[in-house]
Amino acid sequence: MTRRTVEPVDAEDTGTTETKSARTHARLLDAAAAVLAEKGFAGTRLSDIAERAQVQAPAIYYYYPSREHLIEAVISSGAASMRAFLERTLAELPDTATPTDRIAAAVEAHLRHELELSDYARAVVRNANQIPEEFRRAAITEIGGYYEIWRGLVEDLRAAGQLRADVDPSVGRMIVLGSLNWTVEWWDAQRGPIEGVIAVAQSMVLHALRP
Amino acid sequence: MTRRTVEPVDAEDTGTTETKSARTHARLLDAAAAVLAEKGFAGTRLSDIAERAQVQAPAIYYYYPSREHLIEAVISSGAASMRAFLERTLAELPDTATPTDRIAAAVEAHLRHELELSDYARAVVRNANQIPEEFRRAAITEIGGYYEIWRGLVEDLRAAGQLRADVDPSVGRMIVLGSLNWTVEWWDAQRGPIEGVIAVAQSMVLHALRP
Amino acid sequence: MTRRTVEPVDAEDTGTTETKSARTHARLLDAAAAVLAEKGFAGTRLSDIAERAQVQAPAIYYYYPSREHLIEAVISSGAASMRAFLERTLAELPDTATPTDRIAAAVEAHLRHELELSDYARAVVRNANQIPEEFRRAAITEIGGYYEIWRGLVEDLRAAGQLRADVDPSVGRMIVLGSLNWTVEWWDAQRGPIEGVIAVAQSMVLHALRP
Amino acid sequence: MTRRTVEPVDAEDTGTTETKSARTHARLLDAAAAVLAEKGFAGTRLSDIAERAQVQAPAIYYYYPSREHLIEAVISSGAASMRAFLERTLAELPDTATPTDRIAAAVEAHLRHELELSDYARAVVRNANQIPEEFRRAAITEIGGYYEIWRGLVEDLRAAGQLRADVDPSVGRMIVLGSLNWTVEWWDAQRGPIEGVIAVAQSMVLHALRP
DNA sequence: AATGAATGAGCGTTCATTCAT
DNA sequence: CATGAATGAACGCTCATTCAT
Known part of the structure; x- marks a missing residue:
């Protein structure tokens, strides 16, 4: 029994060679991410997760020792996934990309990942x-890393003389991240592409x- | 049993002429707002509210028929308060204020109210x-009204030819409101004025x- | 809400002036003692206790913060009661009582209390x-005290030259206490007086x- | 699938000719006896037994149809073992042994078996x-037999005019058996030989x- | 011969809620 | 006006048990 460490966005390439256990485990983690995204931390019930994953609630304990561990795994996985997605996006830009290009790409990556691809994000x-400190232990590095990348993007802009003087970088x-994060609260596919x-x-x- | 309809931001000037009942009622609503702001909808326990208001939990039922009604009252009151605060701010601007001035004032009002003044906001x-539809019934008009004001602000800007063409007003x-709303997640007084x-x-x- | 500190053996003199709360509390503790005596530590279910006390299981949490605390209270109370009963019995003996008389009285006290009077004992x-260390914290002093009294009784016998040489006092x-303790496993009223x-x-x- | 009928005390001389199945079976029964002796009936978990026997819990069901049957087998086996050990001890005494000699030998056998040799005892x-009636069905004969032997020992003493008049035989x-049984609660090897x-x-x- | 995967029953506990006082 | 006392529903979790492999 191995924990699912690959980020869910990549999950698509897992073929039919997966074991039954791995598939259940994945369903469970996906279900937890979906419920967490929808109901929030305190509103997330194991029974909802189980129902969505099409197992009985105690089956969760075959894969995770507690609700806390499951939620932590989702957050961890989600944070790692966001960071990886952003890093990959930036890495794929040509060397000629300007700081402006890079920020534009980061905005797109953030929104696509958050709105289109991933319950985890x-x-x-x-x-x-909303989540107590101890649930984020494992994710803190990833989240910190994500913010660090953005810090770098803004810093590069500043270094290129392209950041307005009255904008404190931090x-x-x-404010930029807030405007992007908040889209999850209002955007839905019916609102247009x-x-x-x-x-x-x-x-x-x-x-x-x-x- | 009367509901508290005055917005809580004004509550500070309620003098000592208020009855004991009214004071308890106010403490209860304030406590509920504070807990709701901190713990979120699903994480809000009546016992936490009661403790903060210095009453026993069942006392809540003297003022509200259920947890749902109490939370609804907070949201309602908070939304009304935000709207009133913004309307007052805009009303106090001189007639010569441009659409730009008005938006700047609205940004300040939003942030001050949300960060400085009110647990309700x-x-x-x-x-x-995060809150189920039915909890917002009473607040929907207010929230709709608040958004409508902002819609007007943006529309005025556009009418004045000051809205960039590639910005869809809605x-x-x-995106603007998101960047402002999200400040509650990261700003705190220690981060500077x-x-x-x-x-x-x-x-x-x-x-x-x-x- | 006060914990019941008087040992249950004395409970008989509580008159009708007791509050409802005190009566429920007493029923609860008595029920816990009875179930614990019968089913043993691991076999003791809150639902059994509740049923016996004629309340619903969650009512227990109005009086005790956890199963552990309730059981601890029974053990504590039981140990204190045994000790008090033995001390009182010995104190009531005339000064002329010999070590032999005192041991005879202690044997009777132990058996009567254990077999006749008290589920707690x-x-x-x-x-x-059978009970984990931490459940006995509060009772350890009492239990230690009880054993200490017996140690004294045997020592007094020895000092009086009435202890056979081949009997290690400890x-x-x-062995004596074992023979007395074990009576709970086999004696019942139907076996005779x-x-x-x-x-x-x-x-x-x-x-x-x-x- | 065969039940293990030889008493576990003899189990040590089971050679390497035993099948793997028989060895697992033995490990299981030994583990169950150890856990039962330590944790008590209600505190005995199949998972603890399995861990001690170094198998997974469901493996137990290959040898026993239920937890109840396994526990019953331990009790049965333990009771049979006690009886056999006592009978053998007495049989090995010379014909010249007096009732007193026989009781002394029985005391030693009981203590050695219980303290030194056998988790089963x-x-x-x-x-x-502590164990519900139905778990003892199979063991009742053995336990009855064990008590019967002791009854005989006391009766022989009485017949020889060596039982004090004020001691009811039963x-x-x-009381004698209680003092011996209770040693398991307090004696341990560190207390001396x-x-x-x-x-x-x-x-x-x-x-x-x-x- | 034994395990991996999962379940159903039930337990301790929390919490919104009720009601007599 | 508010509390003390208690409850019913539901939750996280444990455990004996099942079953395909």
């Missing part, structure tokens, strides 16, 4: 400060930061 | 989508929206 | 080594110890 | 009355019974 974002970064939101967000973020 | 903002408004955040936010919001 | 005796004491057992036990104990 | 003794027997306890017990028992 939504679980992380929506429960950011506050500016949080995600590309529309991405384009507006990119434009607004860059105008907000640059001279 | 924080309760509304943080639990925005999406733009939500609120005026710093307000200034940066105003600048970023206006640059994001205007040509 | 039976709960203590039968669960002596082992001898445990308790006085019969007491007489035989006294005779055997004294012949076992004395020259 | 300790499981029987400590759970004597009560006397239970078992021979010390045996000597004191023999002396006390005989002085308690004889004129």
Whole structure:
């Protein structure tokens, strides 16, 4: 019995060679992410997770020693996934990409991952400060890493003389991230294609930061 | 048994002429707002509220028929309070205030109210989508009204030819509000004076929206 | 809400002035003692206790913070009661009572209390080594005190030259107490009057110890 | 699937010719006896037994249809073992052995078996009355037989005019057995050599019974 | 011969709620 | 006006047991 360590976004390439155990485990983690994203930390019931994963609640204890461990695994996995997705996106940019290009790409990555791809990311974002300290132990490095990347993006912009003087880098970064994070609260597919939101967000973020 | 309809921000000037009942009622609602703002909807326990209000839990039932009604009252009151605060702020602006001035004032009002003044506003903002539909019945008008004011602010900007063409008014408004709402997740007084955040936010919001 | 500190043997003199709470509390503790005496530590279910006390199981939590605390209270109370009963019995003996007289009286006190009077004593005796260390914290002093009294009784016998030379005082004491403790496993009222057992036990104990 | 009928005390000389199944079976029964002796009936978990026997819990069901049957087998086996051990001990005594000699030998056999040799005996003794009636069905004959032997020993003493008149044979027997049984609750090897306890017990028992 | 995977029953506990006082 | 006392529903979790492999 191994814990699922690959981030769920990659889960698509797991073929039919998966064992039954691995499949149940994945269903469980996915279900937990979905419930956590929807109901929030305190509202997340094991019975809801179990129902969604199509097992009985005690089956969870075959894979995780407690509710706490399961939630921690979701947050951990979600945070790692967000960071990996952003890192990969940035890595794929050509060397000629400017700080501005990179921020635009980061905005798109953040929104796509959060809105389109992953309950895990939504679980992380929506429960950011709702979850007790001890549930985040394992995720703190990842979350810190994610914020660090953004810090770097803003710093690069500043170094290139492209950050407006009246924007404190730290506050500016949080305001940008806030506007992106909050999209989970209002955007849904019926509101139109995600590309529309991405384009507006990119434009607004860059105008907000640059001279 | 009367519901408390005056918004809690004003509650401070309630003198000593209030009855004991009214005072307990106020303590209860304030306590509920504080707990709701901190713990979130599902994490809010009547016992926590009661403790904070210095009564026994069943006393709540003298003022509200259920947990649901109490929470609804907080959200309602919080939403009304946010709207009233914003309306008053805008009303106090001179007639010569431009759409830009008005948006800057609205940003400041939003942040001050949410960060500095009111657990009620924080309760509304943080639990925005976490609370089941039926808990918001009474608040929906107020919340709708609040959003409507912002819609007007953005529309005025657009009418004045000051809204950039690539900013969809509706999406733009939500992105701005998201960046403001999210401040409750990261700002705290130790991070420096609120005026710093307000200034940066105003600048970023206006640059994001205007040509 | 006060914990019941008087030992249950004395409970008989509580008149009708008792509050309802005190009566429920007493029923609960009595029920816990009875179940513990009968089913043993691991076999003691809160639901059994509740049923016997004629309340619903969660009512227990109005009086005790956990199963552990309730059981601890029974053991504590039981141990204190045994000790008090023995001390009182010995104190009531005339000053002219010999060490032999005192041991005979102690044997009777032990048996009467354990067999006739108190589920609490039976709960203590039968669960002596079955209960985890931490459940006995509060009772350890009392239990230690009880054993200490017996140590004194045997020592007095020895000092009076009435302890046979081949009886190690410590082992001898445990063998005597074992024979008394074990009566809870086999004696019941249908086997005849308790006085019969007491007489035989006294005779055997004294012949076992004395020259 | 065969039940293990040989008493466990003899189990040590089972050679390597035993099948793997028989060895697992033996480990299981031994583990059950150990856990039962230590934790008591209600505290005995199949998972503890399995761990001690180094198998997974469901493996137990290959050998026993239920927890009940396993425990019953331990008790049965333990009772049979006690009886056999006592019978053998008595049979090995010379024909010239007096009733007194035989009781002394029985005391030693009881203590050695219980304290030194067998978790099975300790499981029987400590759970004597803790185990529901139906778990003892199979053991009742053996236990009855064991008590019967002791009845005979006391009766022989009486017939030889060596039982004090004020000792009821039945009560006397239970008091003696109680003092011996209870040793499992307090004696441990660190308290000194078992021979010390045996000597004191023999002396006390005989002085308690004889004129 | 034994395990991995999962379940159903039940336990200790929490919590919103009731009701007599 | 508020509490003390108690309850019913539900939750997290444990455990004996099942069953395909």
